[in-house]
Amino acid sequence: MCSVNDDGYEDGEQFMPKTEIAVTEAAICKKCANNKGNVILRGKDVYCKVCFxxxxxxxxxxxxxxxxxxxxxxxxxxxxxxxxxxxxxxxxxxxxxxxxxxxxxxxxxxxxxxxxxxxxxxxxxxxxxxxxxxxxxxxxxxxxxxxxxxxxxxxxxxxxxxxxxxxxxxxxxxxxxxxxxxxxxxxxxxxxxxxxxxxxxxxxxxxxxxxxxxxxxxxxxxxxxxxxxxxxxxxxxxxxxxxxxxxxxxxxxxxxxxxxxxxxxxxxxxxxxxxxxxxxxxxxxxxxxxxxxxxxxxxxxxxxxxxxxxxxxxxxxxxxxxxxxEVGNNSDNPCILCNMPLDTTVFDTEISAIQATMFSRFVSLQGPQRKYNTNDVSKIKINEQNEENRRKNDNCCSCNDTGCCSSNKSVKLSYKDVEKYLCYGCRLIFQDANSLNMLPPFMVNAVRDKMCLENMRQEISEFLL
Amino acid sequence: MSSGDDGLHVIIEFGGGAELLFDKQKRHVVNLPADREWTLKLLLFWIRDNLLKERPELFLQGDTVRPGILVLVNDADWELLGQGEYRLQKGDTILFISTLHGG
Structure with a gap:
């Protein structure tokens, strides 16, 4: 327990004394020392119109x-x-x-x-x-x-x-x-x-x-x-x-x-x-x-x-x-709304604040009755993976001989997909949104383009040296 | 508002969004009753009782203006004139400008 704060709380004001504003009758401009002052800046410096x-x-x-x-x-x-x-x-x-x-x-x-x-x-x-x-x-x-x-x-x-x-x-x-x-x-x-x-x-x-x-x-x-x-x-x-x-x-x-x-x-x-x-x-x-x-x-x-x-x-x-x-490292993948490098990329080995926040959100949403065990924690990850798999399957279904990957409209999206391309701050903006229809069209299209590109990259990865 | 030559004529202006609290009217020419010596502090209360249309807490805080509202008397900062203690003179122009976001 911090006793310093507790004791000092009552008379805390002594540490932050108010700056007294000097009432100066007909104050003179500090700069030209000639004209009558019109404005007072920083609580002490008087300026006349011209000098200001x-x-x-x-x-x-x-x-x-x-x-x-x-x-x-x-x-x-x-x-x-x-x-x-x-x-x-x-x-x-x-x-x-x-x-x-x-x-x-x-x-x-x-x-x-x-x-x-x-x-x-x-x-x-x-x-x-x-x-x-x-x-x-x-x-x-x-x-x-x-x-x-x-x-x-x-x-x-x-x-x-x-x-x-x-x-x-x-x-x-x-x-x-x-x-x-x-x-x-x-x-x-x-x-x-x-x-x-x-x-x-x-x-x-x-x-x-x-x-x-x-x-x-x-x-x-x-x-x-x-x-x-x-x-x-x-x-x-x-x-x-x-x-x-x-x-x-x-x-x-x-x-x-x-x-x-x-x-x-x-x-x-x-x-x-x-x-x-x-x-x-x-x-x-x-x-x-x-x-x-x-x-x-x-x-x-x-x-x-x-x-x-x-x-x-x-x-x-x-x-x-x-x-x-140091966030400016992966500038090739900016947030689709604010254009800042994504601060949400989490590597497997890393323990990050964003995971902690996600966990806290997960736990809070479960309500007071739930008992938790360590399996729940891993559920977050699993959910994400399921989502990933589901999306991949969807893509495969829609993939046919006509080469759908070039026409990006056929990629099915969920809100989770969009979230992947948003930085932490922008995710919070849309945290209540759960349907894609609510999002601005440019964002949805940007996600489509990006996913298409990623799919393409995956497809050709086997052929690359 | 009394009319007559014995009162104290002053011009009160609002800007920067402060006028929204006064029916969007920016300029008010008023004649203050001559029964007392008018200071800016008294004027603030008078404005609250006579001109202000809504939400006094958005204009006044305690016995002074809300932080973020600047007061200029004849183009000079009221901080130079003793703030609320300043004694109004005949023909003074008192300008209230809100610097707060969106007024």
Whole structure:
């Protein structure tokens, strides 16, 4: 028993004293020591409007510059949701393009807005006015823009995109998307799935438009929240990709996060001082209880803590930056949803956390009355093997002279097959799904292709030297 | 809301999704009764009782705003002005911006 904690519990607050906010009448900007302060950062540093804006621009350029990844020849897709991060991002890039010659940003830019109105319960009217506002804003900043809707991410075909001039709303895929979300039982997995679908769509659209990099507007506070919630939802292995500056899980298209050094507060002041309006649209969890999902609860935790301990966001973020895993070894077999190398491959001799979790799940599902013996443990393995055999038999039955293996539609699938190609985090998203009809079509097709390839490999293996 | 010239005229604005709690109306021009000296803390309670349409727990926490909502008085951070203790002046613009995900 740990007596230190027990004793210290009562007066635990003495270890974490609140930072007192100094009330300074007419505080003067710390930097120019001349103007009246407008904003206080990190709980102690006072900046005036001019110095704050200058330091914001500097910070943005430093983030882009020190990575040395963005080249003048790049074609960049900027994801613009209308929220604070991406609005400030557009404005900063625009300003960067009008700098003096040697400082100018000279990459090609395209703006993409993903319409998620169907998920967030907006009416068609509301969606129209939001898209209108986004288009107007994009055009005022002289960017070329495209619109697509999130349902394009779940279909197998190439995504439909429209130019912003056309102001079109495609709502025919809405039902498919909302049906998919409705099969998930809780908001945590819904939010996870939406995030993964969004990321997938970025890459698809970037490919279609010939862009080689994507800028997203994730800010420091968002990322600090994601670090903690990612670990809670079983995606710790993806941390460097999900929160780092560079996400290069797709070899040909990189997702970059140039706003990752701005906190939400800084963004709000940046926009306010530049008279920029954010175009607000409701989210899945808007006006919902704070405990509705792991992400929302983590947000509450981080923002509550950050109020009294100003270093919270940066501490979490910098610590998260230092974490990495060795998971990138088998990159030839990525997860079909999130495209990360699978973290679920278990070798026979290895004892892994994932087996322990599976066992725990198995035991919990048996109910309180069951008595266990060691045979049960091996049952998990046996079940898996049966499944494997069954599938092989199925394939054989459907295999005939016409060479069915080339037409992959004939491969019969079960949910277990799909699960094999999902990473741990993505498995959790679909843990309540037990029918293939519930899964997005692109996933099912991806599994078919992969299994076909595997079968083929097995068939020809005898002939290989 | 009393009307008359003797009250304290202030402009209250909401943004970043906070307006959803106020019938989606972003800008409110109000005239506060002149019977007391108005501080920001008193104004918060007044907003709760007079402007807020639903879910007070999403706007206030204890006697201050919920963490994640920023308060700006005439474009300046309220932390510079003594937060709830700041005495409102005639014509002040008080802006509440939610930074929380989805407002």
């Amino acid at each position: 804006l200058a330091s914001s621009t500097h910070k943005f350029r430093a983030t882009l510059g020190k990575s040395k990844i963005v080249r003048p020849t790049d074609s960049i897709l900027i994801a613009h949701s209308g929220k604070a991060g991406s609005t400030a991002l557009l404005h900063l890039i625009k300003a960067g393009m009008h700098e003096s010659v040697h400082k100018r940003l000279i990459f090609k830019t395209t703006v993409l807005h993903i319409d998620e109105g169907a998920v967030n319960g907006e009416t068609l009217e509301e969606r129209k006015s939001r898209i209108n506002a986004i288009c107007e804003q994009t055009q005022n900043l002289e960017f070329q823009g495209y619109i697509t809707s999130l349902d394009q991410s779940i279909s197998e075909s190439e995504p439909n995109i429209h130019t912003m001039e056309s102001l079109e709303i495609c709502s025919h895929g809405d039902k498919m998307l909302t049906d998919l979300l409705n099969t998930l039982s809780n908001y945590t997995t819904k939010q996870e799935l939406l995030h993964k679908l969004r990321q997938r769509l970025f890459v698809l659209v970037a490919k279609k438009l010939g862009c080689n990099k994507v800028f997203v507007g994730d800010n420091a506070t968002d990322l600090a929240i994601r670090i903690l919630s990612n670990i809670s939802v079983g995606r710790g292995a993806h941390l460097p990709f999900d929160v780092g500056f560079i996400d290069n899980r797709c070899p040909d298209i990189m997702i970059l996060r140039p706003m990752r050094d701005f906190t939400r507060k800084e963004l709000v002041y940046y926009l306010n001082f530049n008279n920029l309006q954010i175009i607000h649209s409701p989210e899945l969890t808007t006006k919902k209880d704070q405990y509705v999902s792991i992400q929302k609860l983590t947000e509450k935790f981080v923002t509550d803590l950050d109020l009294n301990f100003c270093g919270t966001v940066s501490t979490v973020l910098r610590t998260g930056d230092k974490l990495y895993t």
